Amino acid sequence: MSADKQLFTVSVYTENNIGLLNRISAIFQRRHINIESLNTSPSEIESVSRFTIVVNMTEENIKKIIGQIEKQVEVIKAYYHTEEEIIYQESCIFKMKSGLLFDERQIQNIIKESNARIVTVNRDFFVIEKSGRKEELELLYRELSVFGIMQFTRSGRIAVSKEEMKISTMLEAFQD
Template sequence: MEKTVTVSVFTENSIGMLNRITIIFTRRHLNIDSITASESEMKGVFRYTIVLRTTLEKVNKVIGQIEKLVDVLKAFVHEESEIVHQEIALYKIRTNTLTNGDVERVIRENHARILTVDPEFMVIEKTGHVAETQLLFESLKPFGILEFARSGRVAVTKPMKELSTYLKELEQLS
C-alpha cells in the first residue's frame, strides 16, 4: 500500500550528487513530492531529505541503489510516525488589503507572522505541515496572493542513532 515516506540520504559534498540520487527515483518511476538539501550536524556531511508517496517495498529497493553510489554514506527510510517535520511557506499579498482587520485576523488565527511590509506588498511566513500552510493559502486567496513559495520538508528522526555512530560502524566494516 502506498504511503508518504521520508528518505534521509547522508553524503559527502560532491558535484552532481543530487542529480545521481534523483535519477534513481526517476528510473523507478517514483515522483518526488519535495526535496531539501543542507549540511548535517557533521562537518562535511550533507543531508538530503526526500518525501514521496510509494510502497515500502519500492522505496527499500531505491535505498539499496542509493547506498551503492560513491560518496553516499548512509540512507534511511522513515514513516510519518518516526519523524518530526516542518515546512516553511511565504505568501506575498498586496498591502492595500490591510485596510480592514481581516488579513491580520487570518494571520493570527493561522499562527503566521508578517515578515515585511512594503508600500506595495507584504510578506507573510507560516511554518507547519503542508495541510497548515495550504489552509493559510486558501484563507489568503480572497486578498489576492501575488506570490507563494513553500519549502521542502525539513525533518529529524525520533528513534535513530546519531550519524556519527553509523559512520563509526561503517569504518569498522571496511
C-alpha cells in the same frame, strides 16, 4: 509488509559532491516515482550534507531504492521513515499587496489565528511566513488566496527521526 503506497521521508547523508543530486533523483525517475519534496542542507556533522526526500510508494520499493542510493560512492548512509516515525515541518512565504493589510481586517485575523508572522511591510507589498505541517500551509494558502496572492513559495520538508539513527557514530568515523 503492506503493498499499499504511503508517504516516506528519506534521509540521505552524503559527501557534498557535484552531480550527486542528479544521480539520486535519477534513481526515482527511472522507477517513475514522483518526488513530493526535496531539501538539501548541511547535517549535524561538518562536511556532510543531508538530503531529505519525500516520496509516495510501497515499503517494498522504498527498500530497493535505499539500496540503490547507498550504492552511490558519495553516500554514507540512507534511511527511510514513515510519517509516524518523524517530526517534520515545512515553511512557506506569501507576498501580498500592502493595502490588504490595512483594508482587510480579516487578513490580520487569519495571520494571527494561523500563527504566521509578518516578515516585512513596505508601501507596495507585505510578506507573511508560516512554518508547520503541509495541511496547515495549504489551509493558510486557501484562506489568503481569496484576497489575491502576488507570489507564493513553499519549502521542502525538513525532518528529524524520533528514534536515534545511529548516524553520529558512523559520521565520527568518517570525519577521522
